Amino acid sequence: MFNGGGLCMRCTVIGCWGGCCRVNEACSAYLLSCQGEHLLLDCGSGAASMLQNALPLQELHHVLLSHYHYDHCSDAGALSYGRLIQMQTGAAQQPLHFYGLPVEPYFERLTMEPYTYAQTIGADDKLQIGPFCCTFHKTAHPVECLAVKVKCGQSTLVYTADGAYTPKLAEFAEGADLLIAECSLYAGADGARAGHMTSTDVAQLGCKAAPGMLLLSHLPLYGDPHLLVDQVKAQWNGEVRLAQTLMTVELPALKREESVP
Helix, strand or coil, rough: ECCCCCCCEEEEEEECCCCCCCCCCCEEEEEEEEEEEEEEECCCCCCCCHHCCCCCCCCCCCCECCCCCHHCCCCCCHHHHHHHHHHHHCCCCCEEEEEECCCCCCHHHHHHHCCEEECCCCCCCCCEEECCCEEEEEEEEECCCCCEEEECCCCCEEECCCCCCCCHHHHHHHHCCCEEEEECCCCCCCHHCCCCCCCHHHHHHHHCCCHHHHHHEEEECCCCCCHHHHHHHHHCCCCCCCCCCCEEEEECCCCCCCCCC
16 A cells, blocks of 8 residues: 555556456456545446455445446446346445446446436536546547546546547646556557557656656556566656556555555
8 A cells, every 4th residue: 555645535456457357357447535435437347346355336336437448348337237236125225327428329328227327528527526526638549538637635646548648648647646547558669559658658658747656557468567667667767656456545645655455
């Protein structure tokens, strides 16, 4: 666990793999907790199962989807039917709220009244979900995708979701206490063509945005992802970590003590 002074928000890595997940792990999913409220950023393959290691499903009421690629949204269905069962059996009393881009047919499938409801989000929106204040930035990705900035009290987290490096993304992420950056590709690959970031791109993002901590996510299934950390550190001297399943980060991420489950 990373302990910081002036704690306002906690982030738990539920899943951090891109494309497909490794055994007993999950694709992109990050649980934010603040003042007793919870918000799940993305819910890719395996997220519904892994989430239960950190939070009972009936205690989750808000899920924000960056885009509709399966490694970011596939377990929305599992969470929806889970809420149906929980409400019908009395295990949960509140519906599950989804927030996503108005892209069909994906968005309409998020509503299953009275168990789940969906609200549209866009790049110019400002969304208040309990204590979480969310703003957005459209990323350079083959399908419409939103990076997310979440503020709670004095803490700021930025989640790049998927997308190639752009100066505007760096501007959006500037000064975040925690920057969760996709790092899909190793140095030398063509990130712009793929709509993803390489370790070189992420290092540039770190240099421009100057976050308190840079957490590498959306990790590749091939090669050794630990090399990504070395490649980023070769070009940026800030704090950089590799996302790991059920790792927690307390914001602001200033004084850090490591304890990864």
